[in-house]
Amino acid sequence: MQRQSPEQILKKLEVKAKEEEKNKLAKLKIFLGYAAGSGKTYAMLSEARTLRDNGVDVVLGYIEPHDRPETMALTQGFESIANLEIPYKNIVLKEFDLDATLKRKPALVLVDELAHTNAKG
Structure with missing residues (x-):
């Protein structure tokens, strides 16, 4: 086996660094x-629990458990980003706090029920 030149070693290190940087890019999984109740939130939380148990930094950004006991049980043990509370007419709406999430910098953030009408403001 022929010994590698410093240039060849440097090239391999540069390629490896590019691959590692590519892996750091954000990914979206939907x-x-x-229909409602088909298990989307349950599946997301189940997968997140496995990732967390394997050392991934997972936080709950916004979860809508719809008072389903099995789903609510899966949220236990996760760090949760506080929701924004936005007064609207005679109610208070809860929204995902993107700024707080970006400040926290988790490896994985779970956002449930993203497709909804946002409160004004």
């Missing part, structure tokens, strides 16, 4: 289901 859990889809045909």
Whole structure:
């Protein structure tokens, strides 16, 4: 086996660094289901629990458990980003706090029920 030149070693290190940087790019995974109650949130939380148990820094950004006991149980043990509370007419709406999430810099953030009408303001 021929010894590598410093240039060859440097080239391999540069390629490896580019691959590692590429892996750091944000990824989006969407859990889809045909109807309410089909298990989207449950599946997302189950997968997140496995990742967290394997050392991934996972936080809950916004979860809507719809008072389903099984889903609510899966949220236990996760760090949660506080929701924004926005007064609207005679109610208070809860929204995902993007700024707080970006400040926290988790490896993975879970956002449920993203497709909804945002409160004005």
